[in-house]
Amino acid sequence: MSEAGNGRREVTVTDVARAAKVSKATAARALGDYGAVSEAVRDRVLAAAEELGYRPNALARSMTTGRSNTIGMVVGDIENPFFAQATRGASDVAKAAGFDVVLSNSDEELESENAAIAVLLAKRVDGFIVAPASSVDTTGLRAIQAAGRPLVLFDRAAEDLAIDTVLADNATGVRRLVELLLQAGHRRIAFISTIAHPHPYRLGDRLGSTSVDDRVNGFVASLTEAGIAEPARFIRLNARRDGVGAAVRDVVADGATAIVASDSLIAQAAFRTVRELGLGIPSDVSLVAFDDADWTSLSAPPVTVMAQPIHEIGAEAARMLVRRIAGDGAPAETVVLPQRLIERESIAPPPAEG
Amino acid sequence: MSEAGNGRREVTVTDVARAAKVSKATAARALGDYGAVSEAVRDRVLAAAEELGYRPNALARSMTTGRSNTIGMVVGDIENPFFAQATRGASDVAKAAGFDVVLSNSDEELESENAAIAVLLAKRVDGFIVAPASSVDTTGLRAIQAAGRPLVLFDRAAEDLAIDTVLADNATGVRRLVELLLQAGHRRIAFISTIAHPHPYRLGDRLGSTSVDDRVNGFVASLTEAGIAEPARFIRLNARRDGVGAAVRDVVADGATAIVASDSLIAQAAFRTVRELGLGIPSDVSLVAFDDADWTSLSAPPVTVMAQPIHEIGAEAARMLVRRIAGDGAPAETVVLPQRLIERESIAPPPAEG
DNA sequence: TACGCGATTGAGACCGGTCTCAACAAGTCC
């Protein structure tokens, strides 16, 4: 009761200065650990601060220094293990460099993303790490650039904009995956993604996310090189969370014998659906996916995946951002990290034609 | 090049005021949408702002209003699906109420937690949502209270402190799980947790986290009621991430026929280890766990779990916090949410004695 | 003894908003 009057004003530098019998400027120097202060005065000020329970106000400091020591991160959905890991990677690097991270979920929607960016811009974060909802409509990203704040993209690039970006080598990854399927004898291979797209995929379409775009292009190229007639026949986009099942049913009914899932959440839904259909993996349908989600090694059968260095993607993005914030003015750079194939047991030759 | 000089000063209310030929106060009223401004003037100001590319400075606003519209959240590890989900739940509610969330990982370590709290306090977040690393050493939490900031705990309570808390009903949950194992005929049941503890568990020990404490107590009580002689014999704490395997080997070698895993990450490691041991689940060892992680329904066999309403835990914590920030002065409250049993196929009678 | 120099300290402006308060205009009421 005595000292804890709760509606009280916070203790400020001025209060400490008065208690230590020095000027506000000197107290601030001692507390903020800048400028020159004699040992004796510093001790006196620090003691007074301790005594009064002084707690620095980072807002006020940011006001004058222009730095908030905060970075804004906008991801699709923190619940998605991909983003959770990338966030952790980024957050560790950021913390080590003295930054906190404010997190925002865009749900892969442009409006949410733009709103989040506006708020973060208002909060004067020192920089941004964004997995852009769209590689095409980049108004939000432009706003960041216009405000002169450093920005690093991850997982997807933004077309026509010079922005630092950290990507995984999806083009190579998908080819390796398809190759495996081809070698096993598959000819009717499906590709399923939840990416929003205004209509069914047509050859040459440009997709909203460069990472999916790279995968689809590599997928098509591989099939084409293998001499497969309609390489896009089993590509299904726009499968919302609960639409993956329908997409799987669809391609399987149409005769697909193998599925490439564009991420682990899709793979999970596909896995379930194939099972519900009473079909065997890999006896009836082979399944491969991106991301080494933990379930993929525990399932029966464990599934062959193209693992991405997710942690490192986030960490590298943060490293680049920190460098930019520190003033690195080098031209924008794109870092492409390799993916790694983990072969398990979800591929088998297609069933003999009935 | 023309308008985008990049080292430039930000556009301020004063600039807008000058451009709109009104006073700073009036411009601020129009831009901040408070006080009274005539329609005509408002339009003029907004137009000027648009023209100049005015972007509000939330820091400056927070300075005077004393509100940052930000809440600080400290979790063990955002990569842990439990925390990822809780964070999402909290973050959605927070956003709807106009708050951003700054995220910090404590790695379940007191020092990290306290450091994070200090930083967030300095940033003048409007409130805190914390999964405290320790229910016993609560210095960090006290600091928050001393600073007069609202605080809500989740997943674990803090002893001896009156703080709003959102918990799952672990006591009931663990009993239900043990009951299932008992009914199947198990007598040598293990409980494995990664919680830090200075020495092997002894009956009556108080654990660092109330949620684990509740589980262990319920576990012991259930076994005791069932007339089992040494109920604590197979309790293994302190199993660090990579120590779960060793703990499992240990209890299995000692004759345990069933394992209760205190969370889904532990369950995952246990599942792997039992397999590596060449043993069958559930033929040789039965396994149950807390949290309905996605892999638990995909594994072979799928595992019986006690699901927690994780999303809701986070959401409810945020709701309580928002209420407190709004000024609700009611006494601290503890909300206990029910867990839900999901029976799958990881329980069988213990193997016949060799 | 006077001068120069570095180290310390204090005064006060400043960051970009919000907020209080007074001034003023246009009605409104008696």
Next chain:
DNA sequence: GGACTTGTTGAGACCGGTCTCAATCGCGTA
């Protein structure tokens, strides 16, 4: 017509730090 409202606007203090600049002090040196 005068007093009183109500609505709108401007001046300037204020939030809690940082930063610039000038003043002061101690001390080595010419």
